[in-house]
Amino acid sequence: xxxxxxxxxxxxxxxxxxxxLPLTMVELSFADxxxxxxxxxISDSHIQxxxxxxxVYNWDRGLIRAVAETxxxxxxxxxxxxxxxxxxxxxxxxxxxxxEMLSKLNYKVRCVMGEHDYYLDLGEYWSKLFGPxxxxxxxxxxxxxxxxxxxxxxxxxxxxxxxxxQRMLEMAGLDNPNGSPFMVGEEQRKWLQKDLAKVKKDxxxxxxxxxxxxxxxxxxxxxxxxxxEVQALLQPFETxxxxxxxxxxxxxxxxGNISFNSVMATAWPWPYPQSYAQAESHLPKLTxxxxxADPFFERDATGWQLIDLNTGRVTxxxxxxxxxxxxxxxxxxxxxxxxxxxxxxxxxxxxxxxx
Amino acid sequence: MDAQRHTRIRVGTLLCLAAFLGVPDGSGGLQAAASGxxxxxxxxxxxLPPVEYPADNPQTPAKIAxxxxxxxxxxxxxxxxxxxxxxxxxxxxxTDSPLKVSEGIFKxxxxxxxxxxxxxxxxxxxxxxxxxxxxxxxxxxPPVNPVxxxxxxxxxxxxxxxxxxxxxxxxxxxFGKSGEAVTMTExxxxxxAFERTIISGNSPxxxxxxxxEADAMxxxxxxxxxxxxxxxxxxxxxxxxxxxxxxxxxxxxxxxVGINAIxxxxxxxxxxxxxAEATASEVDKKVLTDKRTSxxxxxxxxxxxxxxxxxxxxxxxxxxxxxxxxxxxxLATLREVMEHYNNGxxxxxxxxxxxxxxxxxxxxxxxxxxxxxxxxxxxxxTSPEYAQ
Numbered sequence: 016x017x018x019x020x021x022x023x024x025x026x027x028x029x030x031x032x033x034x035x036l037p038l039t040m041v042e043l044s045f046a047d048x049x050x051x052x053x054x055x056x057i058s059d060s061h062i063q064x065x066x067x068x069x070x071v072y073n074w075d076r077g078l079i080r081a082v083a084e085t086x087x088x089x090x091x092x093x094x095x096x097x098x099x100x101x102x103x104x105x106x107x108x109x110x111x112x113x114x115e116m117l118s119k120l121n122y123k124v125r126c127v128m129g130e131h132d133y134y135l136d137l138g139e140y141w142s143k144l145f146g147p148x149x150x151x152x153x154x155x156x157x158x159x160x161x162x163x164x165x166x167x168x169x170x171x172x173x174x175x176x177x178x179x180x181q182r183m184l185e186m187a188g189l190d191n192p193n194g195s196p197f198m199v200g201e202e203q204r205k206w207l208q209k210d211l212a213k214v215k216k217d218x219x220x221x222x223x224x225x226x227x228x229x230x231x232x233x234x235x236x237x238x239x240x241x242x243x244e245v246q247a248l249l250q251p252f253e254t255x256x257x258x259x260x261x262x263x264x265x266x267x268x269x270x271g272n273i274s275f276n277s278v279m280a281t282a283w284p285w286p287y288p289q290s291y292a293q294a295e296s297h298l299p300k301l302t303x304x305x306x307x308a309d310p311f312f313e314r315d316a317t318g319w320q321l322i323d324l325n326t327g328r329v330t331x332x333x334x335x336x337x338x339x340x341x342x343x344x345x346x347x348x349x350x351x352x353x354x355x356x357x358x359x360x361x362x363x364x365x366x367x368x369x370x
Numbered sequence: 371m372d373a374q375r376h377t378r379i380r381v382g383t384l385l386c387l388a389a390f391l392g393v394p395d396g397s398g399g400l401q402a403a404a405s406g407x408x409x410x411x412x413x414x415x416x417x418l419p420p421v422e423y424p425a426d427n428p429q430t431p432a433k434i435a436x437x438x439x440x441x442x443x444x445x446x447x448x449x450x451x452x453x454x455x456x457x458x459x460x461x462x463x464x465t466d467s468p469l470k471v472s473e474g475i476f477k478x479x480x481x482x483x484x485x486x487x488x489x490x491x492x493x494x495x496x497x498x499x500x501x502x503x504x505x506x507x508x509x510x511x512p513p514v515n516p517v518x519x520x521x522x523x524x525x526x527x528x529x530x531x532x533x534x535x536x537x538x539x540x541x542x543x544x545f546g547k548s549g550e551a552v553t554m555t556e557x558x559x560x561x562x563a564f565e566r567t568i569i570s571g572n573s574p575x576x577x578x579x580x581x582x583e584a585d586a587m588x589x590x591x592x593x594x595x596x597x598x599x600x601x602x603x604x605x606x607x608x609x610x611x612x613x614x615x616x617x618x619x620x621x622x623x624x625x626x627v628g629i630n631a632i633x634x635x636x637x638x639x640x641x642x643x644x645x646a647e648a649t650a651s652e653v654d655k656k657v658l659t660d661k662r663t664s665x666x667x668x669x670x671x672x673x674x675x676x677x678x679x680x681x682x683x684x685x686x687x688x689x690x691x692x693x694x695x696x697x698x699x700x701l702a703t704l705r706e707v708m709e710h711y712n713n714g715x716x717x718x719x720x721x722x723x724x725x726x727x728x729x730x731x732x733x734x735x736x737x738x739x740x741x742x743x744x745x746x747x748x749x750x751x752t753s754p755e756y757a758q
Binding site: 073076079080082313315336 | 603641644727
């Protein structure tokens with residue numbers, strides 16, 4: 016135990032001094048130290064075809080860079096999650112081009128379905144490339160689950176739109192009155208219930224989804240309509256973490272036993288909806304705003320993350336290009352995820368209030 | 371928020387203040403205190419801010435003279451043939467132009483193009499990869515680098531400055547020290563004090579932009595200026611501010627030079643640095659003697675993935691006189707440099723872009739006439755003392 020603490024302190028000291036993404040894992044305090052591990056998480060690349068073999072340069076560069084950097088991690092992560100929205104409009108060309116870039120990863124990759132991957136052909140081509148839409152697996156004592164959380168009402172999906180292309184475009188819009196809220200859906204919830212029935216209550220559970228399995232802002236689908244039902248299935252477990260993409264920014268929250276952590280996009284950032292509305296709202300409060308981005312650097316305000324799993328909790332190390340890296344970890348004292356540097360009010364990054 | 375961002379915000383505040391005072395636009399505006407040379411301590415040529423002197427190393431005329439003498443002294447190399455001024459030649463804007471990379475003892479070559487000492491006083495870090503925090507620290511390294519001045523340690527330098535009658539006299543006068551009390555601290559302080567006098571502004575651009583001389587630049591150079599701050603995207607890193615222009619942001623960027631050639635070796639090269647932390651002196655030797663490691667750039671120092679293949683933004687002052695260009699001297703002319711940027715960070719059009727390219731670099735779609743104008747603008751950055 017002493018050795019563990021020592022190496023961790025040295026590790027943190029080194030990380031602070033260098034300001035670097037920590038690349039040298041140390042023993043953390045899982046019940047069995049052989050069960051400590053890391054994985055990388057890349058998300059929301061929105062690969063977009065312009066015409067033929069011409070794709071949006073900026074989005075390509077984000078995914079290429081995340082893949083290249085992930086391949087340098089030492090020691091190697093156990094696997095890589097891609098968090099959804101690999102494509103922009105669900106086209107084969109976009110999914111193929113994105114899959115080709117992901118194929119350069121030197122690790123096993125598991126994919127999450129995003130709405131931009133789904134609503135053209137309802138995930139058919141995506142499935143040929145990446146497999147089932149939802150699934151679970153066990154790894155070093157942790158039960159992992161990947162959900163397809165971007166489904167919606169059957170009527171909207173199957174009966175409302177004259178073409179698949181229009182259905183895709185309607186779901187891609189923000190603040191779109193023709194849109195429809197995301198959901199996990201009854202069929203998948205039944206599967207989840209059955210899947211969880213085999214899992215002991217003290218087994219750490221980590222869920223990957225594209226949308227947050229919590230309700231933040233409906234207009235942008237920072238929302239899952241049946242979040243309450245899904246959460247109810249997860250609450251009986253002692254240690255649960257939901258890691259989601261879609262929001263293109265750093266968010267974290269705790270609801271009962273469930274920690275929520277978002278991941279960054281490699282394509283572009285979204286603001287927090289409250290800051291966009293510029294008016295009083297009842298959104299969950301964002302405590303640590305993201306650092307101001309320099310628009311000269313197309314990658315500023317995007318990034319990817321290395322995730323440590325220890326004591327069954329996740330620590331997300333955000334690699335933020337052209338900006339200051341951040342780390343969000345579960346704080347056992349406050350029993351919620353917190354930014355390890357900026358959480359205290361006097362350490363926070365002041366939000367931009369002038370232009 | 372890191373220190374760089376604080377700096378930028380502070381600069382932003384200054385800019386707002388300048389806006390109230392009147393914005394110089396090249397056709398008449400703020401007149402900064404001008405000075406032709408750097409002889410007078412604290413005097414600042416047009417276009418430059420005051421030099422900041424470290425509290426523990428104040429400038430004195432005697433110290434500057436001592437520093438200059440040390441700077442020129444070839445005895446501080448293993449062969450007695452290489453001085454600081456070998457690679458930083460006052461007659462060549464304190465570079466070794468037209469060499470691509472510097473030549474040390476026995477004509478051994480390093481991996482990097484000698485950066486000018488001119489205006490190095492304003493740099494927040496020294497060397498292409500910023501591995502040295504100050505001019506004082508920087509001066510410690512070349513004497514003991516195997517491909518530069520080749521000494522095993524600093525002792526031969528100390529032996530000379532402690533016994534040579536002129537040096538004994540001068541160190542006594544400047545620092546009040548003699549014998550063993552004279553150490554590399556005093557030696558490097560004197561060299562740094564001299565280097566802090568090597569500042570240079572007052573170029574045609576400065577006279578046009580800060581001095582309000584409408585005809586100090588040609589119409590083509592003025593066109594080049596507008597491209598420089600707009601479509602060329604140059605000014606985001608080669609900074610021009612309302613009251614001064616250092617043409618650097620003091621940051622590190624991968625612009626697709628050098629790194630493009632070692633793309634497949636990056637995982638292996640990078641892993642060596644990620645596994646073990648090297649000492650400053652080991653890094654100094656490694657980056658100057660191993661070409662492939664050199665191309666890792668700032669990453670070899672910071673070990674940040676974001677820094678792979680990135681190098682410090684150099685000043686552009688007097689750049690027309692310091693060919694060839696880039697950290698490895700791989701581009702022979704300013705036109706080649708412009709074409710490299712115009713291609714989006716690749717020297718030959720169609721070559722693959724490196725995975726770690728700075729996201730500020732992208733194809734510019736400038737035409738030949740615009741590239742000519744940008745080159746003409748850079749020729750307007752030459753200070754009068756280096757114009758010949």
